[in-house]
Amino acid sequence: MTRALLARFYTLAGILAVAGAVETTGGITGVAMAGANDDVLDIASPLEISGLDPAKSGYLFSRMQAAETLFTVNRESQIVPMLATGSRASEDGLRWEISLRDDVTFHDGTPMTAEIVAADLNRAFERPGVLRQAPITGISASGNDIVITLSEPFAMLPAFLAHYSTIILAAGSFDDVGEVQTIIGTGAYRVDAVVPPLRIELSAFDKWWNGRAQIEKVSYLAVSRGETRAMMAQSGDADLVLSLLPVAVTQLKGNPDVNVTVATVPRTRLLKLNLAQPFFDETVERQALSLAINRKAIAGVVMRNTDLAASQMFPPEIRDWYDANMPVLDFDPQKARDLLADAGWVAGSDGILEKDGKRFDVTVRTYASWPDLPLIATALQSQLRDVGIGLEISVGSYTEIPAGHADGTLEAALVTRSFSMVPDPLATVMEDYGPGGADWGAMNWHNAEAEDLIADLRKTTDGDARAQMQKKLADILQAELPTIPLVWSELAMASSARLENVRTDPYEQNYYLADLRWAR
Template sequence: MLAALGVWVSLDNKASDPLAEVLDIASPLEISGLEPAKSGYLFTRMQAAETLFIINRERQLVPQLVENVEVSGDGLDWRMDVRDSVMFHDGTPLTAEVVATNLRRALARPGVLQNTPIDEIAVDASSVVISLREPFALLPAFLAHYSTLMLAPSSFNEAGDITAIVGTGAYQVNEVVPPLRIELSAFDDWWQGRANIEQVRYLAVPRGETRTMMSQSGDADLTLSLPPVATEQLASDPNINLQVVTIPRTRLLKLNTAKPFFDSAQERQALSLAINREALARVVMRNPDLAAEQLFPAAISGWSNRQLAPLEYDPQRARDLLNEAGWTLGDDGYLSRDDQRFEVTLRTYASWPDLPLLATAIQNQLAEVGIDLAISVGSYTEIPAGHQDGTLDLALITRSFSMVPDPLATVMEDYGPGGADWGAMNWVNDQAFGLIDQLSVSTDADARDAQLQQLTTLLHAELPTIPVVWSELAVAASKRLEGVYVDPYEQNYYLSDLRWVQE
């Protein structure tokens, strides 16, 4: 990581050129390539490329590259006009045919559109018409996902592979050097007006302490996703404005409910009762308010259910429930049932630095109720691999509910039939599956609210996954910058709104 920092300093020595008009951004997110499904989130957040819909600052899902959206009475046909006068960075116009081509490509490849009932994508003059096999109220949310971003035909080679990011956003991509760097400049003909800052440079810096040093030294003007310990260091820095917001992301335990240790709600409730969330949030996350009282934090409007009793810490009640489930404490201090020891392995990964720390603390807490928990820290890929081959006992993961800007999209995947790599595993609940199906087609606000309350209540009682702590997003901005806004849905950095402070 010092090498990464060295690259940064060699690219822009701010000490020798304090008036340089390059906005330097440091983030932990590496560039996996040019495919939207892999790295599209970076190009949309950097405002290099745009989607048909977007979440605005009021947390409303609104049209972006389309307008006059009409839905047929049976909910099967969606007609949307492509916005006039939108130009790609190569000077070609955004047309209905180009939109349809991009959507067809996204539908044919692995990504969120494969989870929709899209039957056909057609063009009618300046409109795109999407026909569905069945009603699907979430379509606009899926069309706000980064994997559906719009690219000019010049972005593709003859084989259909992406060779350049030629989008419609406020900034045009000049150079991409995976996995570390993106260079951009303001696009003169952006349909919403030219951005204020001329040049932007993005650098992926995985280590939190390195990003903190870059913020303190002034080598980064905007530093994203700072670790909790860094917020304490930077809060008193006179040259930095620090913003911290709660985001729709939860650290949780993913359980293999086919295992005899977790195959009943009673056992899962006992596991939950053995976890001291307040202590974890206070010591590891540096904020006791991040103790997850339920799966969805208050940042997720409509999904955070105020009627639910908060998840509690009660180790004695945990012991009682486990005893009722037939687990008895042996002389060695650990539980067993039918000659089977309560011995499981928790998988986690270090790309989120707090996860191994949380895992160690949870290991100690579960030992207090007789659970022998081993920890395996490896690649994040070991979680989906263990889900697919059935070898996973449990895992400590972080799960965002805003990748598609309606949490239902993630819930459908994670808690629907079959579960998901980052969701429930071998959990079957027909009532939950039915509620998810109803929500996916519901357009009546009152009915939707009632269905949401039932579903969140059921997930809270059944605990197919166990919430541990919620998450914050900490961003440090140089006081040379004004107009900084931290998007809790992590969809947009709003770079076009930034300005250099005039001295």
């Protein structure tokens, strides 16, 4: 079957390029249209290319193995060296020395040096991004090492150096003021063309330090609609399709020409609550709200998998944070009613609870860029009404949630929260549940013990000690529910049956394209 559908999308990409998008191909600006070629690995994903700066789209160039970081996550979910060979921290934890590989060549033929790496990391540190959260006081080159000094011990430094915003690029990638003009990385694939926001063309790099990729050419296409991506997998117009909707997974499993791979990922759908509101200012109210939610019903109907019902914040894949012995978040609407009555809430004439002249009517904000969120909100509306809680749903831009957090107008929000953007969940936890909370985390919640645990975890490198502290912190979040976990998430991927060695990465760091090959 021809790839006409994919070609039509390429035509759209070309129109956008002519309209003003930038394409770089070997230093030449222009529009280079790809033809339908069965030797090209065609990838479809919802992720658009919002620019060339690593902080904006580094995740794509990292996942496509075009650019690499000093550290990465291996298949056992461990932080391991990538462009680094190892690291050493001083006894006081204030100085890290990171040794670099000495056999790495950039795609333009220039060698990777400690000076170039230090310049890239300093550039990342000076700009908004995760590296700014680390207590770094200096980054410099010393021989073939990178020396990073800190104002206080920071155990998560390798995990932060695995974040996509710290990809290492050749000096030729930047203009005179440090803006990225082209992606010249060190990975298995070199970037031949970029047409924001839709397309990337790549080819195998002969001098990759880890050997040559099996497949010569790769073409990436951003396709926002899940239904369209499923059609491309079904018709063979794409060889690898990312982020399938649950209904598409069911449909594609019946196609003998398509293989479907599903993995649970460190991402949780949760209710963010404003604890300054009279509805949520008492722990017992939040516990009642949690008890009124039938997570298995939501997971079964919306996610098509009851195993995704969140019994706690962290799914089992986050091994160091998930606690199999933790009391689960139950569904018990009668107990929810009893707790709300104990907290002083009494049913009004229409069944909605009231207290001190205030009706238990709440507006929950959410967004449709994750298509399951409005569906989950609708299910919550019905379930909470059963215990006397009125829920109004406001579906808008995701930007309305941090805006409502900042100005205090947010009552509740239904969001999805990833614990793998930095491949150590503590990075997200300390942002969301540390002092002051965060846009996507706690709001007006204060817990001195949790704050002390977060401060200690930032510094502690001992694995056993960290595990104990993480368990205590998870217990606090489960008991006090500053945010309420609802369902966990899956990453579903469809691949052509002619592809071998396909795998999903739960931490979403790598598509492992260099491992793929065409079936013989």
